[in-house]
Amino acid sequence: MRTLITNATLLDTDPEPRTVEGDLLIEDGRIAAIGGDLAADHVIDAQGMIVMPGLVDTHRHVWQSVLRALTPDSSLGEYLDLILGTLAPAFTEDDVNAANHWGALDALDAGVTTVYDWSHIPHPEAALDGLRQAGVRAVFAHPDRDALPRLRPSGRITPALAAIGPVYGPVEEAVADFRAAREMGVHISLHATGVGAVEILHERGLLGPDVMFVHGNGFTGDAVKMMADAGATASVAPAVERQMGHGEPHTVKFRAHGIPTGLGVDTVVTVPGDLFSVMRAALPGTPAADVLRMATIEGARAIGLDREIGSLTPGKQADLIMISTDSPGMAPVIDPVAAVVASATRGDVHTVFVAGRVVGTTSAKARDGAERASRNVLRALPPRRVRQGAGSGR
Ligand SMILES: [Zn+2]
Numbered sequence: 026m027r028t029l030i031t032n033a034t035l036l037d038t039d040p041e042p043r044t045v046e047g048d049l050l051i052e053d054g055r056i057a058a059i060g061g062d063l064a065a066d067h068v069i070d071a072q073g074m075i076v077m078p079g080l081v082d083t084h085r086h087v088w089q090s091v092l093r094a095l096t097p098d099s100s101l102g103e104y105l106d107l108i109l110g111t112l113a114p115a116f117t118e119d120d121v122n123a124a125n126h127w128g129a130l131d132a133l134d135a136g137v138t139t140v141y142d143w144s145h146i147p148h149p150e151a152a153l154d155g156l157r158q159a160g161v162r163a164v165f166a167h168p169d170r171d172a173l174p175r176l177r178p179s180g181r182i183t184p185a186l187a188a189i190g191p192v193y194g195p196v197e198e199a200v201a202d203f204r205a206a207r208e209m210g211v212h213i214s215l216h217a218t219g220v221g222a223v224e225i226l227h228e229r230g231l232l233g234p235d236v237m238f239v240h241g242n243g244f245t246g247d248a249v250k251m252m253a254d255a256g257a258t259a260s261v262a263p264a265v266e267r268q269m270g271h272g273e274p275h276t277v278k279f280r281a282h283g284i285p286t287g288l289g290v291d292t293v294v295t296v297p298g299d300l301f302s303v304m305r306a307a308l309p310g311t312p313a314a315d316v317l318r319m320a321t322i323e324g325a326r327a328i329g330l331d332r333e334i335g336s337l338t339p340g341k342q343a344d345l346i347m348i349s350t351d352s353p354g355m356a357p358v359i360d361p362v363a364a365v366v367a368s369a370t371r372g373d374v375h376t377v378f379v380a381g382r383v384v385g386t387t388s389a390k391a392r393d394g395a396e397r398a399s400r401n402v403l404r405a406l407p408p409r410r411v412r413q414g415a416g417s418g419r
Pocket residue numbers: 084086143216239291
């Protein structure tokens with residue numbers, strides 16, 4: 026099956042964001058060619074559309090979709106207590122499945138074709154199934170190194186290790202996690218801010234290009250240099266980091282050292298699940314074209330998938346998004362790169378392809394499942410204190 030996308034504004038991201046001339050041919054799920062006079066079985070007329078690589082979210086807890094906007098004002102400490110401490114244990118297997126399905130549809134709906142799902146929730150098989158049902162491409166990162174070999178993610182889903190230590194768990198556990206991940210040949214990522222994590226891993230000789238640090242606010246200049254020397258990568262979540270008080274995002278410092286740096290939504294309990302608003306949050310100090318790279322090819326590099334996704338290079342997976350340009354919020358498009366970074370929203374995402382197939386169709390069944398899961402989990406909320414207001418004492 027050869028599908029030709031014609032009449033589009035093709036926006037590539039590598040080596041730098043720019044428009045390219047021609048039509049785009051998809052064959053067997055991959056980008057076969059860009060050019061003129063290409064023969065196909067099926068033609069998609071993309072007049073008025075920007076066609077570009079799908080967005081890459083390098084860090085998201087997909088299971089939190091059913092807690093959407095629950096705590097827009099919470100600090101990191103409150104998030105850890107309520108979401109991870111109180112509500113996460115209330116998720117049943119069905120809840121995890123429904124939440125991951127719905128969260129993956131949230132990502133696809135917003136043009137995110139690859140999500141790095143940092144899945145620190147029980148029932149990993151149910152979480153994986155949710156991703157599969159949605160059709161998203163994913164890196165599925167799970168904290169239990171012993172469970173990983175049994176999960177056998179396949180096809181569009183790549184396994185990874187979600188290391189808890191050395192920041193949120195013991196150093197020796199982190200060491201064992203890193204060693205196990207390397208034996209399995211899987212990518213590693215960990216949450217870290219402030220002083221210590223990079224230094225400890227450096228001392229133990231555990232840094233490498235297969236390690237992605239999430240956040241990194243407050244890393245010292247020395248730590249950033251250690252990361253750069255080891256080829257380690259970074260995922261920043263500027264919207265969440267500013268909102269929850271992690272500190273000023275380290276985007277500019279990481280990129281100044283040549284560290285591949287991707288963007289992450291992180292959690293929809295606090296911020297929206299689209300990467301457009303994250304791109305906007307990443308703009309201060311970073312040019313729009315670089316922000317678009319972070320959301321595509323550079324993010325792909327940060328998670329170790331840049332040979333497969335992130336640009337329109339022939340041979341790569343046909344993970345593509347079509348962005349409509351005719352809305353009052355998009356037209357006139359003077360510079361397509363700037364339009365995507367500064368103006369586009371999820372409402373402008375017209376069609377989403379993963380491996381050459383249209384994905385992301387939501388259903389009432391999926392939404393009902395998410396709402397049921399949400400209601401079930403929220404029963405674990407601590408009872409609200411009775412308000413002692415003007416009405417009391419009557
Ligand atoms: Zn996170």
